[in-house]
Amino acid sequence: MSQIILCDATELYNILNQYFRVSRLVEFNYLCLIGKGEIRECSYFVMPAGVEIESMRYCVVYDSNTSSLQAMFLRWKCIHSLFHYGYVTLGPATDCTGILAKSSRYPVQILKGGYERFSALYPFFRTQKILYTLKELESMKPYPVEILPGQLYMGDYRQATSPQIHKDLKLQAVVNVSEKTNHFGICEYLDLLSIPNCNYRFCYDSVVIIFRILSCETFHVSGSHFSAGSAILIFSSDGISRCSTVSIAFLQYHLKFTLQEAWEHMLKCKSNMRPKRGFVQQLSDWEVHTLGERKTFIAEPHY
Structure with a gap:
């Protein structure tokens, strides 16, 4: 039973x-x-x-x-x-x-x-x-998944450019980690925050990309929205790899989640989220940066 x-x-x-x-x-x-x-x-x-x-x-x-x-x-x-x-x-x-x-x-x-x-x-x-x-x-057009109730959402480009979704979720900021630069549909009253260096494909073996992203002003501005209780949407082209990578890093940084805790939480929210292998290694390095030690064994098959 x-x-x-x-x-x-x-x-x-x-x-x-x-x-x-x-x-x-x-x-x-x-x-x-x-x-x-x-x-x-x-x-x-x-x-x-x-x-x-x-x-x-x-x-x-x-x-x-x-x-x-x-x-x-x-x-x-x-x-x-x-x-x-x-x-x-x-x-x-x-x-x-x-x-x-x-x-x-x-x-x-x-x-x-x-x-x-x-x-x-x-x-x-x-x-x-x-x-x-x-x-x-x-x-039916799915809405962005909710990572943290009323505060942090994750989705794709179509969702990020939907005025109806902006209104329904009461978004106040959107964070772009896609390659797209055409933001038709993103309203003027929203803060549009673009992560630098996202207009090309991330290198699998580059261990500096996550640190470059997370040390930029955009990440800290989005964190200010989060601290103020505002609703934020992180989006990439398909809403699977890049935005899940940055969302996991966001949880590690702001809530002090281990990589394993953030990963399991993200899977509950979006079952097909899948950071590319190079990003997983960078998230592991980010865990050391945020927590002072490596606590997650990324050699396990599900990472």
Whole structure:
């Protein structure tokens, strides 16, 4: 039987915004999001028929405002399983999560704070739709992933030049580590901070690039935004290698994370983040610079 665990709002936000070429929501076995409905004072959970829970990577259940697992089990009321308009409704909550946990290979997650907290943090995700077609999912434009709630985001060039994303995430600065110099769409009210020497490909064997980047004025200006509580977006062309390298270095410098801690945190936020091998060595050297010693063994296969 799988675990039943709490899922923070930021975690669900990042799950919804994973993508390779298109949103991962198009994958049949990626996410099952089960919400609570009401019938005459009773709570029930609605799940589309035919969903194969055993192969679902993420299974997230939410109600109005769950704050803890214990509160969830006490508050949600019992109702027998029934069929309604072609959907299977599961209840009570303990039955719902218990049934799912028995079938799932992965932990079943309960959204902490429920719909109320998630919609308050991310009001631009509010919708009345229950089901989406494959075409609708394919056309969805993912948002930048959230590295630190409300403060640090990481994304690609398209996201960095979207005025709607600027508005929704309340960005106040964007940090460019891409090769692109055309910033059409980046609003005048944002601080556009460009890392020097990013208009050419970084050398795999250069151990000075990260130090050059992180010692420049731009990095310290972005740090000032961070200290002031402003929202910052770090972006590169594809949002995979360069921006994840600088984001990891940012966590090492400002939060004193080890390389391993920063790496694991970044993987939770963006599953396909992948600094190139030369950057990993530079991040290891940066760990020595920020912490005074090398604490992460980068010869392990996952680095």
